[in-house]
Amino acid sequence: xxxxxxxxxxxxxxxxxxxxxxxxxxxxxxxxxxxxxxxxxxxxxxxxxxxxxxxxxxxxxxxxxxxxxxxxxxxxxxxxxxxxxxxxxxxxxxxxxxxxxxxxxxxxxxxxxx
Amino acid sequence: xxxxxxxxxxxxxxxxxxxxxxxxxxxxxxxxxxxxxxxxxxxxxxxxxxxxxxxxxxxxxxxxxxxxxxxxxxxxxxxxxxxxxxxxxxxxxxxxxxxxxxxxxxxxxxxxxxx
Numbered sequence: 001x002x003x004x005x006x007x008x009x010x011x012x013x014x015x016x017x018x019x020x021x022x023x024x025x026x027x028x029x030x031x032x033x034x035x036x037x038x039x040x041x042x043x044x045x046x047x048x049x050x051x052x053x054x055x056x057x058x059x060x061x062x063x064x065x066x067x068x069x070x071x072x073x074x075x076x077x078x079x080x081x082x083x084x085x086x087x088x089x090x091x092x093x094x095x096x097x098x099x100x101x102x103x104x105x106x107x108x109x110x111x112x113x114x
Numbered sequence: 115x116x117x118x119x120x121x122x123x124x125x126x127x128x129x130x131x132x133x134x135x136x137x138x139x140x141x142x143x144x145x146x147x148x149x150x151x152x153x154x155x156x157x158x159x160x161x162x163x164x165x166x167x168x169x170x171x172x173x174x175x176x177x178x179x180x181x182x183x184x185x186x187x188x189x190x191x192x193x194x195x196x197x198x199x200x201x202x203x204x205x206x207x208x209x210x211x212x213x214x215x216x217x218x219x220x221x222x223x224x225x226x227x228x229x
Contacts (some may be wrong), residue, residue: 034217043118043204043220044157089157094214101118101170102147102206 004092009019013112019077020034021108023090034102035064035075038087048075048087051063053103080112116141118221123125126157126227132193135224139186146188147218150200160203161186195228202226209223 005024013019021035026055031052036044050064051090063076077084087109091102092106119138127133129166159172163182181189186207187190192199202225206218 011204036220041223041225043120043206044218046217049217068184083176091157101159101172102149102157103159104149106156 002106004090004103004105008091008108009106010109010111013110015082015112015114016079017082018111019075019080019084019110021075021077021088021090021106021110023073023087025069025073025076025092027092027094027103028071029094030103031095032067032093033064033073034091034093035062036089036091037084038089038107044089069096072090077110080110081094082112082114085110117145118205118219120205120224122224124137124221124225126225126229127195128225128229129195129197131195132191132225133195135192135203135205135226137190137198137207137221140163140186140219143207143209145208145210146182146186147187147208148190148201148205149204149206150174151204151223152200157204159208160190165219183226192226197228200228201225209216 034049035047038044048059048062048064067071085105089107091104121136145164147162149157151157161171166182177193182188200221202222206220208216208218210216
């Protein structure tokens with residue numbers, strides 16, 4: 001049972017344009033969501049997070065949107081840069097007794113073309 | 115501030131052997147979580163330690179175990195290795211347990227190959 005899904009395995013975007021990465025979840029107990037960027041053979045790098053009490057959080061070029069009723073979140077990168085090319089994972093935490101357990105999606109490979 | 119340090123970076127073991135992986139969290143962080151990343155299963159949670167106590171465990175067999183020391187450093191052990199244990203093992207640290215909604219910062223991982 002995959003509780004966090006990233007349905008697009010890959011996304012290709014032109015430099016300077018917007019990249020939109022999507023994530024859906026099924027567990028209504030999830031109350032904290034994170035996005036990570038990962039290069040091959042490296043650990044994930046934290047990008048941005050959002051609590052379920054918010055519907056938007058911005059940090060520089062990165063904005064995360066949360067739609068709780070649709071159980072959907074998205075990461076917007078504007079403008080996209082070639083250095084953004086990596087695998088992007090969304091992750092969710094249910095808090096409470098879930099403690100340190102993050103549930104990850106399968107990842108989306110973002111390629112930004114110069 | 116130094117990041118999360120995992121040692122060794124690469125490891126090759128034979129089926130049936132055991133292996134111990136080490137993780138030093140960011141200074142001041144008391145929560146350490148372990149994850150396994152494989153091409154087929156993605157990133158899967160193994161367990162989390164906070165103040166030397168295991169607080170949560172994922173769906174892995176008992177061959178996977180861990181511990182945390184008083185200085186917050188953590189080790190993960192896998193006994194009786196199987197070919198399917200070949201993976202990238204990632205350690206993450208956070209200042210508070212994840213249930214207080216803090217970010218987890220990952221190390222570079224240990225690439226384990228079982229032959």
